Amino acid sequence: MTLLIGDKSRIAVEYSIHNRESFFGCARLWFNNSFIGSLSDTIYLDGYLLGGCYKILSKPMLNDRYSFDNPVKIYESIYDDQLCDDDDLHDLALSYRVNFGTWSDYFNIYSYKLSESTGAILWKLIDRCYDEAEDLINYPSCIFYETFNYSDLIEIMDQLNSIKTQQ
Structure with missing residues (x-):
């Protein structure tokens, strides 16, 4: 049985x-x-899920290098720089990368700050892992882009931390 914190139409964790x-x-x-x-993928909810959320909260504003009106272009530019040989561009791209532990084996995830109260997240499924994660079999192959309020993310994190301490 899964539980839900938040609202899937805004931001939530299942x-x-x-x-x-x-x-x-x-x-x-x-x-x-x-x-x-x-x-279908077991993770440490504290270290991987909450850790990734904390990383999202610490991401910088988007560098001018990636200032495009098109989220797909932003994603592709960050991704390309992450793979390049130029150490400065590689490090810049990695500053937007979000690691959720084993989830990061399936997805490339980037996030950045839009304002003091809002953030943006981009992601793409990169490994369908048919044998391991049934809920990813029909997952779309597009690049996703969503904005969110940091306060909503913090509320979800606080509730998860509360569950963690109720042991």
Whole structure:
């Protein structure tokens, strides 16, 4: 059985806890009715899920190099720079990368600050992992772009932290 914190149409986390002591389970992070993660992939909810959310909160504003009106172009430019040989461009691109542990094996995820109260997140499924994550089999292959309020993300994180301490 999965539980839900938040609103999938804005921002939410859908999760199940398999081991309360180690706060280990499965989760999907929802932005505007689209999710990142898999309910078939076990993760450390504290280190991977919450850790990735903390990383999102610390992301910088988008560098002028990536200032495009098209989110697909932003994603592709960051992705290309992440793979390039230029150390400065590589490091700049990595400053937007978000790591959610094993989820990051399936998705490329980038985030940046739009203002003091809002952020943006871009992601793309890069590995369908048919044998491991059934909920990703029919996942769209497009680049997703969503904006969100940091206060909504912080509220979800606070509720997850509260669950963690209720052991």
